[in-house]
Amino acid sequence: MKLLRPIAIGVLLAAAFFYYTSHHPGAIPFTGNGEPVQVAPSQPPDAGNGEPVQIAPSQPPDAAPFAGNSQPLQVMQAAGVPALDSEEQNNVEIYKRASPSVVNVTSTQMAFDFFYGPVPQEGAGSGFIIDKQGHILTNYHVVANANRLEVTLANKKKFKAQVIGLDRAHDMAVIQIQASNLEPVVLGDSRGLQVGQKVFAIGNPFGIFSGTMTRGIVSSIRSVQTPDGAFIDEAIQTDAAINPGNSGGPLLNSKGQVIGINTMIASQVGQSAGIGFAIPINAAKAVLNDLVQYGRVRRPSLGISSLPIGPELAKEIGLAADYGALIVSVVPGGSAERAGLRGGNRRAYLGNTPIMLGGDLIVAIDGQPIADQQDLAHAMNSHKAGDTVTITIFRGKTKMEAKVTLQEARASRGQGV
Numbered sequence: 375m376k377l378l379r380p381i382a383i384g385v386l387l388a389a390a391f392f393y394y395t396s397h398h399p400g401a402i403p404f405t406g407n408g409e410p411v412q413v414a415p416s417q418p419p420d421a422g423n424g425e426p427v428q429i430a431p432s433q434p435p436d437a438a439p440f441a442g443n444s445q446p447l448q449v450m451q452a453a454g455v456p457a458l459d460s461e462e463q464n465n466v467e468i469y470k471r472a473s474p475s476v477v478n479v480t481s482t483q484m485a486f487d488f489f490y491g492p493v494p495q496e497g498a499g500s501g502f503i504i505d506k507q508g509h510i511l512t513n514y515h516v517v518a519n520a521n522r523l524e525v526t527l528a529n530k531k532k533f534k535a536q537v538i539g540l541d542r543a544h545d546m547a548v549i550q551i552q553a554s555n556l557e558p559v560v561l562g563d564s565r566g567l568q569v570g571q572k573v574f575a576i577g578n579p580f581g582i583f584s585g586t587m588t589r590g591i592v593s594s595i596r597s598v599q600t601p602d603g604a605f606i607d608e609a610i611q612t613d614a615a616i617n618p619g620n621s622g623g624p625l626l627n628s629k630g631q632v633i634g635i636n637t638m639i640a641s642q643v644g645q646s647a648g649i650g651f652a653i654p655i656n657a658a659k660a661v662l663n664d665l666v667q668y669g670r671v672r673r674p675s676l677g678i679s680s681l682p683i684g685p686e687l688a689k690e691i692g693l694a695a696d697y698g699a700l701i702v703s704v705v706p707g708g709s710a711e712r713a714g715l716r717g718g719n720r721r722a723y724l725g726n727t728p729i730m731l732g733g734d735l736i737v738a739i740d741g742q743p744i745a746d747q748q749d750l751a752h753a754m755n756s757h758k759a760g761d762t763v764t765i766t767i768f769r770g771k772t773k774m775e776a777k778v779t780l781q782e783a784r785a786s787r788g789q790g791v
Contacts, residue, residue, distance in 0.1 A: 468574055468630040469587050474528045475503045475559040476585065476623055478578040479512055479535070479549070481520035498581025500623030501525070501549070502632065503558045508551040509666060511658060512622030513637055514540055515602075517547050525551050528585060539665025543604050543673070544755075545637050546658055548665045559624060562631030564654035567592050567610060575614045575636055575650070577623030590614030597748060598651050600638060607752045609651045610634045616650030625652040657755060664758075672759045674780035677708020678715070680736070681729060682746035693735055694768040697745045701733035713778040715767065738766035754780070 458466065481497045499516030503509070510525065517523060523535040533551040540547050571592050578584045590613040598609045610625060616636050625634035634652030661671040680699040688696040703717040704710045718730025736744050739753040740763050757763060759782040766775050 464628065465574075465587075465589065468626060468628070469576070471630045472502075472559060472574075472624065472626055472632075473576055473585055473587070474557040476528060476576045477501050477503065477510060478526040478581075478584050479510070479516050479622060480524045480526070480581075481517055482522040482524075483519050498578060498619050499621045500577035500619065500636070502622075502624045503556050504548075504561070504662070505558050506556050508553055508556060509538065510535070510549050510551065511635065511662070512547050512549060513635065514542050514545045514547045516622045517549060518542075523549060525549070526584070527553070539669045539671075541661055541665060541671045542602070543671075544606065544657060544661070545600055545602075545604065545653065546635065546661065546665070548662070560631045561655055561659060562627055562629070562633045564608070564610065564633045564656045567595060567633065567654075569594060572628045573610075573612050573614055573633070574626040574628075574630075575612070575616055575620060575623060576626070577616075577620035577636060579615075579617035579619045581619040583619075588615040593649070597752075598638075605748060605751065606637070606651065606653055607657070607748075607755055608654050609637075610654055612650050612652065614650060620650075660755070660758065673783045674754050674757050674759045674761060675708070675783035676710045676715075676750075676754070676765075676778065677705035677781065678710045678717070679703045680747060680750065681724075683735065687724075691731060694771045694773070695735060695737050697743070698735045698737040698768070699744050699747060699750050700731075700735050702730050703733075709778050709781045713765075713776045715765070715776060715778070716769070734767040734769050736765055736767050739763050741766075754783075759783075 477500065479499045479501045481499070483497070497516070497520075499512060501510040501512030501516070504511050517537055517540075520537075523537070525533050525535045527533070531553070533553050535549045535551045538548040538550050569592050572589065573592055574587055574589045576585070576587045579586050592610060593613050594611040595608055596611060597605055597607050598611075599605055610633065612625065614625070616639050618639075620636045621638070623636045624632040625636055627633050633655050635655065635658060636650065636652045638651050640649040640651070661673075664671045679702045681702050683691075683693060683696070683698050683700050685696040691700075693700070701710070701715060701717050704715060716732075716734050718733040720730065720732045722729055722731045736750070738744055739750075742749075742753060744750055744753065753763070757780055759780055762777055762779045764775055765778050766773070768774075
């Protein structure tokens with residue numbers, strides 16, 4: 375017992391010393407050999423040139439690094455909203471005036487999957503309101519083969535639409551919605567358009583950017599062929615951005631009047647490349663009444679089949695003029711036959727193609743020269759069934775004129791014009 379008492383006292387003293395040195399920062403540490411550790415006085419680290427390194431105050435580990443000085447940021451701010459110049463103001467006025475009349479057209483048609491199951495497919499285009507009865511002018515290819523049509527107005531209201539009239543040959547269609555308080559566009563005049571004048575396009579590019587306006591100029595007036603093979607006479611070429619989804623939307627002049635119907639683009643990438651085309655609005659105005667009243671265009675026809683004539687062919691055949699449309703045949707009971715025009719009466723071959731020679735050579739209609747079938751088609755598009763035109767012909771070497779009352783073109787009349 376006497377032996378354990380000094381051992382217990384030693385253990386207690388050692389424990390007390392350990393506790394005191396580990397809980398008091400001022401305690402002097404010792405090395406393992408019992409000697410106290412020699413600690414040098416605290417000095418700032420040396421930069422290598424004898425000067426102490428200045429150490430920045432420590433920051434919390436989550437603090438963001440600070441760059442620059444602590445002064446408030448000084449920026450230049452405009453005193454207010456600047457006034458629009460005259461051109462900008464006109465652009466704004468055109469958009470305000472026309473955009474409420476431009477609509478989005480969504481078409482749904484049924485396709486079939488691998489297992490012949492019906493799968494609805496949607497397409498999107500544009501259109502514009504032409505009267506308060508809800509008639510909307512758009513492209514034929516926007517609504518073709520649609521099982522269901524939906525129109526979204528500028529105020530986001532949606533309406534079901536029905537097809538009223540179709541003109542596939544000129545890529546035009548009229549549809550109608552039942553709605554009130556509609557704002558129709560003002561139809562302008564596409565005659566006399568000048569290359570370089572400003573134009574504006576409003577539509578629904580890519581089917582998602584509704585109410586988008588772009589601007590450009592009239593780049594050219596030319597005849598173009600649609601992907602379906604139809605020709606658009608005097609199409610308006612423009613560099614205003616036109617993209618898929620703009621089809622059927624209006625092309626406007628600087629007065630906000632519609633001068634064309636945006637219909638297609640020339641592009642290798644499927645989007646605007648600065649070459650877009652619009653159907654001239656005068657071509658639409660000429661057939662609107664037919665589309666609304668009859669659901670189709672009562673397009674006029676001469677009732678002939680013809681052959682385009684050039685200088686070489688005219689010399690070979692021995693014609694009196696080196697241009698024009700040679701009548702190969704006339705449709706029995708058609709406009710041309712009733713007016714006394716004659717088709718060919720002697721068989722010949724153009725290459726391997728049999729033709730009939732000896733018919734009348736048409737060189738002008740209402741004083742406008744006719745050089746080929748395209749000119750002939752353009753002359754017909756400028757009239758309607760029931761109109762009377764003056765046709766200038768050569769019958770042999772004799773030049774003469776004939777009055778022809780145009781009849782409605784019929785599919786049963788074959789390829790006659």
